[in-house]
Amino acid sequence: MSAALRGPVVSSRFLGLSPRQWRTALVAYLFMLPALVLLGVFTFYPVGFGTVLSLFAYNLRTLLGMEPARFIGLEHFRALWSDRFFWIALSNSLKYILVVPVLQFSSILLAIAVNRRLRGIAWFRAAYYLPVITSIVVVGLLWRWLYEQDGIINYALLALGLIERPISWLGNPDLALYSVMFVTFWKGLGYYMVIYLAGLQTISPEYEEAALIDGAGRWQVLRHVTLPLLRPSILVASTISTIAALKIFEEVYVMTGGGPIFRTFTMFFYIFDVGFQKFDFGYAAALAVVLAVGIMILSALNFAVFRRGGFEYY
């Protein structure tokens, strides 16, 4: 090809991209457009609006156009420091994060257990995944019945002689949060199992076999071969799980309503309560901003701990 022919091509570059590259980029963005529009409408706009809202006094009357929104700057954030319920909700949400390591570790073990070629293993995988696709409201109601004082769990424990009188799993302030956390654990197990199963299937069996030949025991193989190679999956799953734990709402709403004595009153439940019981949308937005910052910090922490994964670990 002559220089004369190449010349115009070079001169037609715009912002360093050739027309062909522009076309490729355009096509790529067109493909992304539906998702971007949805994200824009249902994520980015609410995030932006909510952040702005946190700086305003905005109640039901404001919402209905009966009085104007009043700019109050950081007043809501200052009020948080002396708000007892904010600290109760924050403390409960932080306690709720305890479910994350237990859930992740159990999911990994479950994934290892079902990552075998056994008869009917597909059936087991499906059974463990079933709670994931069941509506959280249905799950909440189901567990509420199971947990009742005259429910099947108490019946079984009484029949086995393990307890003397029925336990109010959701009514006892010392147990309620952990009872709700168990439902999150039960529902999430299958979801994270699938993530880990996918991760395990990318690990060549040769590494584990080599370690076994070199004399490593099962536990050493798990600790020094499987888990390090699974770290990218652990990062994804633990980040998602931490975010979900901090945003817990439906289980609490259906099973305990935040009680007893506000022991299951989590941050997201408090946001709902302030917004839809007290109609103080500005303050609810401020709470949401604080929760979002908390989620970002914990996500960054997850990245810091699990970033070095796969072969990078060694």
Add this chain to the structure above:
Amino acid sequence: MQRVILLTLILLSAALPPGAAAAPDVTLEFWTISLQPFFTDYVNGMIATYERTHPGIRIRWVDVQFAAIEQKLLASLAGRVAPDVVNLNTEMAIRLAEQGVLVDMDAAVPAAEKKRFFEGLWNSVRYRGRNYGLPWYVAPNVLAYNAGLYRRAGLDPLAPPATEDKLIAHAKTIKDKTNVYGFMPNVDTIRMLHRFQENGLAILSADGKRAVFNSPAHVAYLAKYVQLLKRDYFPEDTLRRGFLGATERYSAGQLGILTTGPQFLLRVKQDNPDVYAQTLVAPYPMGKGKTIHLPTMAVTIPKTSKNVKVAVEFGLFVTNDRNQLQFGKLTVVLPSTRAAAANPFFKQSGATAEDKARKIAAAELPFARDLTVVVPQAADLYRVFREAIESAFFGKMTPQEALDWAVKQWNARL
């Protein structure tokens, strides 16, 4: 071609029923609480009558579950698609009235119409001196009890408890003798506020500016129930499940005595005919205050309605004597208007538990009033009260500490 189009249009218009093409001038959206499926025909019939007598007005009826109505209403208000006429209970109505989004019924309803209602009920949804809801139906609690369990416990089913202390004694005997819980008292959430008042214990000072529910009498009353829970005379679930949990447990034959609105007998009848067959009813055992809490269902109009005048008119139609009487005959609730309540029907007793309950409830009306405590920042104050009561029940505070703390918190906000 034009001829073909014309012919098609003529044929289409001939196929439609007369008047179908004409859109109504006004469409009102009417929300009720949990009236489907039992009262579908009644509400549809009432709407059909209204539409027939009010040409140009169409009513769109939406029935919402009790637990969901507040959230759904708020979402619709926020989305500016709120209904025109909404059935709410006193607590919900007061909360919205506090926000200033409900139509002031004192201003919207003519004096002659107001007089149709019992004065006490007209004042139920009163916030800062103004009324924000048309009282619809009411249902004072009655006592329902399982005669089979009574007999098993060695109690006489024909001698139901007439006082609260007697009720507690019966409940204890049932638990001791049958190992089935005797009762689930209505002490969950903020219901202890009603219990206090039923026992002649005031919540606020006469000027309404101070909370006074930490006197020795209040403390002793709360301590009595704390001890009952501690000694396992009612299940801990009571504090979480309330009267709905009690109804479920009673329907399962796992509760001796139920203090509930008489309409819940229909649920027992549907859920477990065997338990229903064993059910006897008696008047609600009154406390020392000689008054009974009367939860009121009201018809409210959000200010967002584009047709407030028509909405108020429809609200008055729903709550008129004829419609209330008809409704009262279908279920076990009582009307809020004088003329409907005076109908001999409410004085008749029948063979069924609900018929007897209706007569008992009607006789209780003179002692009944809505004991909802109307305070500013109600959501905050109720939350504090609930926390205090639960702390006392679960041993995190003594009853004295709990009530002292709640009173202090209330007084800081009142």
